[in-house]
Amino acid sequence: MSRFWSPFVKDLVPYVPGEQPKLARLVKLNTNENPYGPSPKAVEAMRGELGDNLRLYPDPNGDRLKQAVAEYYGVTPAQVFVGNGSDEVLAHIFHGLFQHDGPLLFPDISYSFYPVYCGLYGITFEQVPLDEQFQIRVEDYRKPNAGIIFPNPNAPTGCLLPLQAVEQLLQASPDSVVVVDEAYIDFGGETAISLVNRYDNLLVTQTLSKSRSLAGLRVGLAVGHPDLIEALERIKNSFNSYPLDRAAIVGAAVAFEDRAYFDQTCRKVIDSREKLVAQLQAKGFEVLPSAANFVFARHPQQDAGELAARLREQGVIVRHFKQARIDQFLRITIGTPEMNQALLDALG
Numbered sequence: 590m591s592r593f594w595s596p597f598v599k600d601l602v603p604y605v606p607g608e609q610p611k612l613a614r615l616v617k618l619n620t621n622e623n624p625y626g627p628s629p630k631a632v633e634a635m636r637g638e639l640g641d642n643l644r645l646y647p648d649p650n651g652d653r654l655k656q657a658v659a660e661y662y663g664v665t666p667a668q669v670f671v672g673n674g675s676d677e678v679l680a681h682i683f684h685g686l687f688q689h690d691g692p693l694l695f696p697d698i699s700y701s702f703y704p705v706y707c708g709l710y711g712i713t714f715e716q717v718p719l720d721e722q723f724q725i726r727v728e729d730y731r732k733p734n735a736g737i738i739f740p741n742p743n744a745p746t747g748c749l750l751p752l753q754a755v756e757q758l759l760q761a762s763p764d765s766v767v768v769v770d771e772a773y774i775d776f777g778g779e780t781a782i783s784l785v786n787r788y789d790n791l792l793v794t795q796t797l798s799k800s801r802s803l804a805g806l807r808v809g810l811a812v813g814h815p816d817l818i819e820a821l822e823r824i825k826n827s828f829n830s831y832p833l834d835r836a837a838i839v840g841a842a843v844a845f846e847d848r849a850y851f852d853q854t855c856r857k858v859i860d861s862r863e864k865l866v867a868q869l870q871a872k873g874f875e876v877l878p879s880a881a882n883f884v885f886a887r888h889p890q891q892d893a894g895e896l897a898a899r900l901r902e903q904g905v906i907v908r909h910f911k912q913a914r915i916d917q918f919l920r921i922t923i924g925t926p927e928m929n930q931a932l933l934d935a936l937g
């Protein structure tokens with residue numbers, strides 16, 4: 590604390606990201622990164638950008654990337670917003686679209702950045718409990734609200750809400766913005782982007798950090814009605830005109846264009862997940878049904894905090910949340926078959 594701080598800074602409760610250890614050699618299954626590298630074509634395209642060009646500012650609109658995303662999803666570039674990671678895109682959404690009378694609704698067990706943004710932008714919120722099976726119950730969102738946001742698949746549970754249920758939510762709250770945070774959608778879900786032309790209150794966010802293996806590049810996006818996108822552009826252009834650098838614009842665009850590599854690596858992650866689920870179950874774990882690149886699992890006889898600590902001693906890091914309802918679960922990112930085996934060996 591310092592006398593130079595603006596008054597509201599002292600009350601901020603910032604997000605705590607998962608550990609990025611400085612030690613090499615750890616089997617890192619704690620922050621849902623992709624164990625396979627990004628598209629080699631994307632890497633090559635980025636290398637081509639790293640030269641004399643860097644003396645020039647990048648395209649403030651990231652049009653090359655918007656075009657690639659628009660083509661991939663069959664929408665127009667005016668329906669696409671791009672930013673420095675989906676965290677930044679989400680921040681602009683909270684700032685630009687959720688500051689209304691009434692509470693923002695999101696699940697009680699969900700991405701822990703949401704309450705942090707509410708704190709930053711002075712947004713009131715209400716956390717809607719997941720049911721006993723840790724599923725979102727759409728009926729529970731039929732109440733006055735200033736907006737709805739949830740990850741799909743949810744984080745950290747990995748559970749998927751079917752597209753039909755997403756549509757019910759949209760229909761029940763036609764006068765507020767519904768944001769579907771699809772950070773993990775490519776590992777087993779169906780994107781709600783197919784609904785954006787029918788629902789002007791729908792905004793879908795995605796990231797290149799997971800299925801496109803570019804967490805280190807920081808690129809995220811939103812797709813929705815051009816009026817919603819314009820709100821985000823207004824915020825962005827009042828904050829940072831150039832959120833994406835030259836390498837990020839071209840690398841992310843090529844990652845969208847290289848569909849073969851994307852399909853192949855997603856498939857490998859999904860196959861490994863199915864195998865790991867069965868192996869964890871064989872060890873007595875209860876594993877929630879996952880459509881993401883991680884699983885959420887608990888063992889009836891082992892304390893999750895202790896398990897996480899003992900795994901760490903053996904060089905395997907997973908994520909444990911000290912939070913009501915889920916403090917006996919571990920969130921385990923899907924690694925390569927070798928990484929997953931190291932986890933199983935350590936558990937053994």
Ligand SMILES: Cc1ncc(COP(=O)(O)O)c(C=O)c1O
Pocket residue numbers: 620621673674675676677700740744770772795796797798804808809
């Ligand atoms: C549900 C969810 N949304 C958004 C993000 C942010 O991703 P990024 O800022 O890397 O795009 C994450 C990251 O883990 C996440 O789990």
